[in-house]
Amino acid sequence: MEENRFPTNLKELPQNLNINAISSGLVAAIFGCTGPALIIIGAATNGGLTYTQAISWIFAVYFFSGLLGIFIALKYRQPISVAHTIAGAVLMAGSLTHFSIHEAVGAYIIANILVILLGSTGLIEKVLKWIPLPIVMGMIVGVMIQFAIDMITSITLAPLLAGSAILAFLLSSRYLKKVPPVLSALIVSVVVATFTNAFEYPAAQSMFVLPELVMPAFSWEAIVSISIPLTLLIICAENAQATGILMAQGYKPPTTGMAVYGSSVGLFASLFGGHAISIAGPMTAICSADEVGIKDSRYAASVMNGVFFASFGLFAAVVVPFVTAMPSVIVTVIAGLAMLRVLINSLKTAFSDTKFQMGAFFALIIGMSGVKFFNIGAPLWAIIGSLFVSLLVEKNHFAFNKKKEVKVRKERIETSA
Secondary structure (H helix, E strand, O other): OHOHHHHHHHHHHHHHHHHHHHHHHHHHHHHHOOOHHHHHHHHHOOOOOHHHHHHHHHHHHHHHHHHHHHHHHHHOOOOOOOOOHHHHHHHHHHHHHOOOOHHHHHHHHHHHHHHHHHHHHHHHHHHHOOOHHHHHHHHHHHHHHHHHHHHOOOOOOOOOHHHHHHHHHHHHHHHHHOOOOHHHHHHHHHHHHHOOOOOOOOOOOOOOOEEEOOOOOOOOOHHHHHHHHHHHHHHHHHHHHHHHHOOOOOOOOHHHHHHHHHHHHHHHHHHHHHOOOOHHHHHHHHOHHHHHOHHHHHHHHHHHHHHHHHHHHHHHHHHHHHHOOOOEEEEEHHHHHHHHHHHHHHHHHHOOOOHHHHHHHHHHHHHHHHOOOHHHHHHHHHHHHHHHHHHOOOHHHHHHHHHHHHHHHHHHHHHHH
């Protein structure tokens, strides 16, 4: 079976490590190691954490997620990228002003245990299978279209820098078929930023900071305020996004494995202050895009993404100052360009069928709205709200969806036999 092909996938990795895979892994890493890392730094500062605790937090979520990303991509031969949940970091930015780091770590442990239990019992897979695909795809577009919108609005902030990157992407798509267009855009934007002095180079940190173990303290208030929202974010936001993206690209994502492996590693990372490790929607989108290469070889991009992530976490004390020097416009534009193909494919999947159109549309607009209630962001509310709409006005479509699922399962059994 596919799950047992780790040695074969590892052996065939070198032949799949082409320029497309490496550049896509690099672009995904740049996205994941810039803005999201700055959110952690801001949360640590607001929460009164020491410099060592902040670096330890970054080490935990990047080093361990990088290692898991390498393992899980090789195990399943799918472009599955692993990272910390960005929404979870935002959640902690507010929570650390009310709870100590020890109470937070205790809440992280409970959240990871909850995800492991729900995953190992098969409940996560059953829930995700019950949610219609058009609704999932509508949510994906709604949540991720902001990357494309920010890419366009960045032209007004830095016309030369943003415009040159977009133009390089378009020209490369037209004339340089063998060069990944996102890589061309990245190179051009960095060159332009260098010549316009947009980088603010800091003095490199020479001190290698050792990760710091944090003893957990268990508080009922912290569990309610942190553990439950974090569990929902991991399952219904991060993993659901990545699952939808992989399905849109023709993969059969291992939903149970992604949840159990992610939170098992997250359980260990939490002892160093890591808030959560989960499957990363945006990075998975970048590594699974058509431009990366043939479907069977795209796992190499996620392997490289994992290598870059692990390296970033290991040398966080040295690298973080350089991350803060990179112009945010570069990250914004490159992320938007990398998402284009995923957004197009997700739109096609969401609205190509006649079923669940109202639900898919509500998933789209709720995802775009960015609403937030009870510290839970738009992805989960997009799923809940759109399911409510479909149950209200498209109830008969669920019976059709169930029959379709049974038919697909029957075909899979016959094929495997």
